[in-house]
Amino acid sequence: GENVExxxxxLSVQEGDSAVIKCTYSDSASNYFPWYKxxxxxxxxxxxxxxxxxxxxxxxRIAVTLNKxxxxxxxHITETQPEDSAVYFCAAxxxxxxTDKLIFGTGTRLQVFP
Amino acid sequence: xxxxxxxxxxxxxxxxxxxxxxxxxxxxxxxxxxxxQQPGQSLTLIATANQGSEATYESxxxxxxxxxxxxxxxxxxxxxxxxxxxxxxxxxxxVLPGGETQYFGPGTRLxxx
Numbered sequence: 001g002e003n004v005e006x007x008x009x010x011l012s013v014q015e016g017d018s019a020v021i022k023c024t025y026s027d028s029a030s031n032y033f034p035w036y037k038x039x040x041x042x043x044x045x046x047x048x049x050x051x052x053x054x055x056x057x058x059x060x061r062i063a064v065t066l067n068k069x070x071x072x073x074x075x076h077i078t079e080t081q082p083e084d085s086a087v088y089f090c091a092a093x094x095x096x097x098x099t100d101k102l103i104f105g106t107g108t109r110l111q112v113f114p
Numbered sequence: 115x116x117x118x119x120x121x122x123x124x125x126x127x128x129x130x131x132x133x134x135x136x137x138x139x140x141x142x143x144x145x146x147x148x149x150x151q152q153p154g155q156s157l158t159l160i161a162t163a164n165q166g167s168e169a170t171y172e173s174x175x176x177x178x179x180x181x182x183x184x185x186x187x188x189x190x191x192x193x194x195x196x197x198x199x200x201x202x203x204x205x206x207x208x209v210l211p212g213g214e215t216q217y218f219g220p221g222t223r224l225x226x227x
Contacts, residue, residue: 041223
């Protein structure tokens, strides 16, 4: 089945710097890739997603890039702020196994220091 | 999107007992999911709960341990049965209102002593 790897597991940056989190997936048929942010004591919140027919998507300070050939996708956060501190999860869904089933990466704990 | 609530938000239980977690969504949705998130870990799908049919469980999860009800299109329950300390986790429900995007509830934080 699908397997999603995520790196790094922890990331510390200074406020204003950029942060990049990378994920790789194993199933070339996967076609939907969401990113979730989970703050302490809360459920995961969708922050951005991308579909396989698009190479890049941007929403203000957040962007996601997808390389289908290499089977990896990345989250880019620019001008980081302390409120960006959270755990970020990538995920992938494969129409081959189940269009609605998400396979999650292991998570990245991002700390933004003022 | 969808607004999802869960009850209880947290609980401390004794081993051997059972806890039922409720998930309520503000709109009718066909597909609901239950996940487990062990401390410091990622999300693992327990089962898919569609209204009008039996829940579909993932490998490693069984109905006797995690019975699920889905009586209508806005509500579901997950019961954690005969609990042990290994069941201490965050339990999350999510919904798929349409398309591909899943929305998550705030979670139920369970500690089993």
